[in-house]
Amino acid sequence: MSQKMQTSSGLSNANPAPVDRAKQLAATLQSERSEASGAQVSRELHHVLRALDADDRHSFQRYLATEFQPDRAALRAAAERYLADGTAEAAAALARAADPPRQELLRRMNMAPGGTGALIAMRSELTARLHDEPELKLLDADLKHLFASWFNRGFLELRRIDWQSPAAVLEKLIAYEAVHEIKGWDDLRRRLAPDRRCFAFFHPALPGEPLIFVEVALVQGLATAMPPLLALETDEEAARMQAARADTAIFYSISNCQDGLRGISFGNFLIKQVVEELQAEFPQLTRFSTLSPVPGFRRWLMQRLAEGSDPDAALLPELERDGWWHDPARSEKLRAPLLRLCARYLTRRPSIRIDPVARFHLGNGARLERVNWLGNNAPRGIQESFGIMVNYLYDHDSIEDNHDAFVRDGTIVRSPEVDTLLKA
Structure with missing residues (x-):
């Protein structure tokens, strides 16, 4: 490593703890002007990070999330300039001032061999902590923003x-x-x-x-x-x-x-x-x-029936009996009401938190084609949706229209067969 890099990282006269060394290297990398030197610092930083334990990685992630913020004075000046004249140049200057230095640091961390995979692993590790440590959401958002570009189609x-x-x-x-x-x-x-x-x-x-x-x-x-x-x-x-x-x-x-x-x-x-x-x-x-699962159906229905006021509440004792799906007589009694209720669940307005699989396919322009009884009686299928599965049909001639209707006003395009279930 060059003398300049040793001095700027603060490593020449000290033997810091590994996590502190990682933080020093990150600060050096963010300020480094030479691309070649930056790549070298990035490699060393990832080498140190790989040796950290979970607690030290967490400390480093908090450091990334709380440091490297935009310069407040520069951001305020850019915002006031934009409000004053509203030109394209002022808007571009405001965007540059608002861009956190952390994003440039992450871009430089990506220069090292294996850097992309290491950053993906970092974001994966953040997931469990986002609820309790909202400050980490800044780092998570920056990583997601960069990945959206790096993993462009x-x-x-x-x-x-x-x-x-x-x-x-x-x-x-x-x-x-x-x-x-x-x-x-x-x-x-x-x-x-x-x-x-x-x-x-x-x-x-x-x-x-x-x-x-x-x-x-x-x-x-x-x-x-x-x-x-x-x-x-x-x-x-x-x-x-x-x-x-x-x-x-x-x-x-x-x-x-x-x-x-x-x-x-x-x-x-x-x-x-x-x-x-x-x-x-x-x-x-x-x-x-x-041929898709309906992962949210059972949870939605059980919550609804447990309230007791629903006309279908009488189904609850039957659904709670283990193994009913193996008994043709018992399952046949549940077939019509469950198919009807599943169709209703899948055709609720998207604003009411539509099923995630349904949202994905309907948002892609598919049509809700058919609701299938006991399409998957494996334990997971029963646990998620009482074994019900769904066909979403991708019709080339209508995909774009279906997508536009769903995005525009939440229209869920469906087949006549699904309509029949809804009217039952």
Whole structure:
């Protein structure tokens, strides 16, 4: 390290604690003018950070969040100038004055090899503390702002993942699957069979690390339940024939892989590009739909029924009985009311905190197509939505209109079948 850098970091005549050394290096990096020297300081800073324990990392994160604020005097002067003349130049000067030095520090921290991954890990670690330490939200917001630029769609690469993909990537699919657990290598191999497809977005700064992936089943007709899609099929030739006959692509699992990138939108781009890829490979496909969970339905309904005044409150004792979904007589009595109530839950105005999966697909321009009884009777499916699953249909000719209607006034475009449930 140069003499200048040693002096500015305060390390030449002291042996500070590791967390203090990290803070000194951060201050040096923020003030460094040479790009080459800055890259060297950034590498050393990340080397120190990797050795910190959880408490010291927390201390360093608080330091980033509370220091490196905009200069108040300069910001006030820029604001007064803008209020006085309102020119584009004054607006640009105000934006520069409002930009916290912390963002430039984070950009410089990104210069080191592995810097992007380290910053993503830092934001992931912040999550648990944001509620109790609101001052950390400044650091979280700056990281999210930078990630939105660094992970712009133009930098992402869509790749198909198959059984020939590197083992490290395949292992990550098993680890990151967030919707339907992958139960070992045989299960994974089935999901990558000739009548299945898996696509993921990757970023050059994170080689071998999927950001988000989607699993697709090529079937005939609209799939309404998960067991047939997850059933093991050992005959690859039969799977190829199934793909050749398929008229529908079912998106049955979308998993975000990097918690530190929460709030950065990938899924809408992913689905639309995968539709294009599938249309090119299988021109006979005429329908693109999801088979999606309804993660908030059970919680919403149980709270509503527990109040006792709801006309459907009599359902509560039946729903609280364990294993009713295995008893055809008992489950059939619940079928009509639960489908009706789920349809009502999914078509509430978005301002009433619509289901998160519904918000995602409806916001992407999909249509609420069908509500499916006991589409997933695995423990998680029962726990989230009494086993109910939903098809959201992506129709190329209406996606933009559906999206505009949802964003403009909360219109939830739905099929006549869903309308029938609502009127029951």
